[in-house]
Amino acid sequence: MALPPPARPGQRVEEVDTPALLVDLDAFEANLKTLADAVAGRGVRVRAHAKTHKSVDIALRQVAAGAVGVCCQKVSEAGILVDGGVADVLVSNEVVGERKLERLAALAGRARIGICIDDAANARDIDAAARRAGTRIDAYIEIDVGARRCGVQPGDPALSLARAIKDCANLDFAGLQAYHGSAQHFRGMAERREAIERAASAANQTRRLLESEGIGCPTVTGAGSGTFMFEVASGVYDEIQPGSYIFMDADYAKNDWAPPQPRFRHALFVLATVMSRPVPDRALVDAGLKASSVDSGMPMVWERPGLRFARASDEHGVIEIAAGAAAPAPGERLLLVPGHCDPTVNLHDGYVCVRGGVVECVWPVSARGAVF
Amino acid sequence: MALPPPARPGQRVEEVDTPALLVDLDAFEANLKTLADAVAGRGVRVRAHAKTHKSVDIALRQVAAGAVGVCCQKVSEAGILVDGGVADVLVSNEVVGERKLERLAALAGRARIGICIDDAANARDIDAAARRAGTRIDAYIEIDVGARRCGVQPGDPALSLARAIKDCANLDFAGLQAYHGSAQHFRGMAERREAIERAASAANQTRRLLESEGIGCPTVTGAGSGTFMFEVASGVYDEIQPGSYIFMDADYAKNDWAPPQPRFRHALFVLATVMSRPVPDRALVDAGLKASSVDSGMPMVWERPGLRFARASDEHGVIEIAAGAAAPAPGERLLLVPGHCDPTVNLHDGYVCVRGGVVECVWPVSARGAVF
Numbered sequence: 001m002a003l004p005p006p007a008r009p010g011q012r013v014e015e016v017d018t019p020a021l022l023v024d025l026d027a028f029e030a031n032l033k034t035l036a037d038a039v040a041g042r043g044v045r046v047r048a049h050a051k052t053h054k055s056v057d058i059a060l061r062q063v064a065a066g067a068v069g070v071c072c073q074k075v076s077e078a079g080i081l082v083d084g085g086v087a088d089v090l091v092s093n094e095v096v097g098e099r100k101l102e103r104l105a106a107l108a109g110r111a112r113i114g115i116c117i118d119d120a121a122n123a124r125d126i127d128a129a130a131r132r133a134g135t136r137i138d139a140y141i142e143i144d145v146g147a148r149r150c151g152v153q154p155g156d157p158a159l160s161l162a163r164a165i166k167d168c169a170n171l172d173f174a175g176l177q178a179y180h181g182s183a184q185h186f187r188g189m190a191e192r193r194e195a196i197e198r199a200a201s202a203a204n205q206t207r208r209l210l211e212s213e214g215i216g217c218p219t220v221t222g223a224g225s226g227t228f229m230f231e232v233a234s235g236v237y238d239e240i241q242p243g244s245y246i247f248m249d250a251d252y253a254k255n256d257w258a259p260p261q262p263r264f265r266h267a268l269f270v271l272a273t274v275m276s277r278p279v280p281d282r283a284l285v286d287a288g289l290k291a292s293s294v295d296s297g298m299p300m301v302w303e304r305p306g307l308r309f310a311r312a313s314d315e316h317g318v319i320e321i322a323a324g325a326a327a328p329a330p331g332e333r334l335l336l337v338p339g340h341c342d343p344t345v346n347l348h349d350g351y352v353c354v355r356g357g358v359v360e361c362v363w364p365v366s367a368r369g370a371v372f
Numbered sequence: 373m374a375l376p377p378p379a380r381p382g383q384r385v386e387e388v389d390t391p392a393l394l395v396d397l398d399a400f401e402a403n404l405k406t407l408a409d410a411v412a413g414r415g416v417r418v419r420a421h422a423k424t425h426k427s428v429d430i431a432l433r434q435v436a437a438g439a440v441g442v443c444c445q446k447v448s449e450a451g452i453l454v455d456g457g458v459a460d461v462l463v464s465n466e467v468v469g470e471r472k473l474e475r476l477a478a479l480a481g482r483a484r485i486g487i488c489i490d491d492a493a494n495a496r497d498i499d500a501a502a503r504r505a506g507t508r509i510d511a512y513i514e515i516d517v518g519a520r521r522c523g524v525q526p527g528d529p530a531l532s533l534a535r536a537i538k539d540c541a542n543l544d545f546a547g548l549q550a551y552h553g554s555a556q557h558f559r560g561m562a563e564r565r566e567a568i569e570r571a572a573s574a575a576n577q578t579r580r581l582l583e584s585e586g587i588g589c590p591t592v593t594g595a596g597s598g599t600f601m602f603e604v605a606s607g608v609y610d611e612i613q614p615g616s617y618i619f620m621d622a623d624y625a626k627n628d629w630a631p632p633q634p635r636f637r638h639a640l641f642v643l644a645t646v647m648s649r650p651v652p653d654r655a656l657v658d659a660g661l662k663a664s665s666v667d668s669g670m671p672m673v674w675e676r677p678g679l680r681f682a683r684a685s686d687e688h689g690v691i692e693i694a695a696g697a698a699a700p701a702p703g704e705r706l707l708l709v710p711g712h713c714d715p716t717v718n719l720h721d722g723y724v725c726v727r728g729g730v731v732e733c734v735w736p737v738s739a740r741g742a743v744f
Contacts, residue, residue: 003448003741003742006744017469017471017472017744018469018744019743019744020744051686051687073686073687074687076375093647093687093688094647094648094656095647096645096646096647096648096658096702096703097389097390097645097647097703099389100389118648118650119648119649119702121702122702144650148654148690149650149656149685149688149690150647150648150650150656150688151648151650152650181685273468273469274468275465275466275467275468275469275522276466276468276490276491276522276523277491278490278516278521278522278523278524282520284466284521284522286446286468286743286744287743289665289667289712289714289715290714290715290718290743291743293661293665293667294667295661295665295666295667295684312667313521313553314423314445314714314715315423315445315446315465315743316465316521316522318520318521330468330491330493330494331468331469340661342661342662342686343661343662343686346662346719347718347719347741347743348741348743349741368741369375369719369720369721369740370375371391371658371659371662371663371687371719371720372378372389372390372391372392372658
């Protein structure tokens with residue numbers, strides 16, 4: 001049973017029902033520009049990560065702003081983006097299972113599709129699916145550069161896998177996926193720089209090894225919104241995959257930010273209403289776990305000193321009011337910066353895009369729930 | 373852009389793509405029966421909490437099993453349940469805002485609708501909305517019985533509010549909402565018993581006070597899946613609102629369970645596929661934050677000793693493999709018990725209901741995303 005859209009263009013933001021997912025269009029557009037300016041003339045491509053927004057409208061704007069294409073994490077996400085007109089999608093993840101590979105291979109007949117691989121048998125399965133579909137897929141070897149998630153070890157294990165991929169007639173070996181996910185939220189700049197220097201070194205050594213064995217390594221790709229200027233500075237990365245930069249969130253706000261990493265503006269908010277003031281030092285808002293993911297910490301109350309979002313249940317947010325703070329009244333609306341933007345957008349059906357206090361447009365979260 | 377349904381009736385569970393939200397129908401039905409048996413002849417009504425499942429199919433089965441109606445947390449949830457044929461819905465939450473109250477009042481023309489109130493001005497707003505719509509709404513006073521969330525204090529503050537409600541021509545004072553949310557997950561039985569004894573005492577004293585002032589208090593309602601037999605034993609509660617009992621989850625599994633609290637079976641799972649085995653002691657599954665909410669802890673790997681779900685990113689679940697454990701192979705499927713069932717179901721569009729290894733039906737998560 002479909003829900004009505006969360007807002008209508010032309011509404012004043014005061015008329016938008018809550019909870020709602022808001023985009024500050026001025027801040028969002030400034031973030032697109034900040035990224036483009038940061039990498040201008042540095043010789044790296046931008047492949048924006050669509051997992052952050054799951055939106056055709058936003059992906060197309062990223063491409064218009066200069067991105068070569070996007071990344072995503074799931075075959076179903078890729079399908080939705082391609083349906084929406086995105087011509088180049090890297091599924092920056094491993095994919096296992098006949099049905100998923102069939103869909104991936106079919107998609108490669110309609111757009112440029114890339115996949116990450118860390119296992120030779122999986123490479124052969126992907127190749128077989130592409131052959132049955134009569135398509136070709138760009139195959140990136142994922143190397144573990146410190147995140148301890150997926151990926152072969154740098155060096156010889158990557159060489160073995162590259163040889164296996166070169167034997168796959170319908171795969172085009174595209175290079176290395178070298179993404180250090182956990183480094184993105186190392187709080188200190190020196191920590192992040194160090195982690196990326198090690199990642200870049202591992203990626204570079206792996207590329208040199210492959211080249212010395214006659215295997216060209218077209219692209220080294222990776223990086224995120226917390227570190228990308230370090231990947232750029234290394235001279236090793238050809239392409240960066242920042243996602244969260246368009247929106248930011250409360251977890252990223254806890255990082256230190258200093259040159260060369262540009263600071264992005266908060267552009268994503270959950271609009272919430274105070275529905276209870278049971279005692280002087282507490283307010284309850286109508287946005288809880290089901291409006292804002294708390295996996296990386298609580299939301300932050302925007303521009304309200306002394307109001308701290310302390311805990312959440314399914315549909316309640318508990319705001320603690322510090323002594324002397326300007327306390328909100330029942331019915332008052334607050335903006336919350338989500339703790340973690342990516343899983344938060346996946347809770348909502350649409351972005352309410354606001355400029356100058358007015359709803360300018362509503363963008364669907366096109367790939368909401370696309371987990372398979 | 374609509375996603376295809378997660379499965380088709382008649383499929384073997386091995387054919388269901390992942391991640392998928394699975395219901396073990398035998399366990400689910402056993403849980404319905406366990407609850408009914410536990411309260412049979414005890415003089416309390418069951419008003420099952422629909423926030424746990426957000427499903428018309430499940431709500432109707434709960435009513436068929438003897439529930440007088442359901443609870444939910446949002447006006448939009450109530451609308452969807454009423455559209456689906458549920459005749460009696462208590463919105464066990466405070467609701468503020470003209471548009472929401474308009475919708476609530478209109479709904480009261482099509483079903484029996486209740487609301488919780490902890491503020492006299494809000495009571496008057498609800499009353500005005502009901503008058504404009506020509507409907508009547510059951511008004512419950514929420515008292516804070518220890519959860520420190522919404523609610524007036526027991527005793528005199530509740531009496532003041534009751535008088536205000538009695539002055540509202542379109543509200544019917546229905547009694548007290550006395551739900552101790554945080555007690556549900558106190559690990560020890562003695563802790564939970566103690567907390568509920570205090571809650572019941574506060575509710576009882578409040579009821580007696582109202583009655584002594586000539587205000588009848590028809591119903592005391594509350595309780596959850598972790599404590600409800602204590603509410604029953606108190607003799608104070610007329611109605612209980614258990615939700616999670618139908619499914620259970622990894623957080624509830626950490627509670628102690630002993631008579632009189634029945635133990636329920638795990639009936640809700642996220643089916644996931646191993647998509648990477650990068651090192652001997654690690655497996656990655658395709659179910660991360662966007663398939664399973666980690667607000668109350670990580671999922672549990674079902675019936676696989678030595679496999680521990682250690683951390684999650686958006687679309688990756690990291691499984692640590694203990695030395696000597698039977699390690700899963702790439703492509704192997706695992707069942708995960710969600711950390712917290714309520715926000716997990718809200719990530720999915722449908723329940724894949726399985727019996728004897730075969731998909732029997734797919735139930736929509738009817739009110740997925742209904743946060744307003």
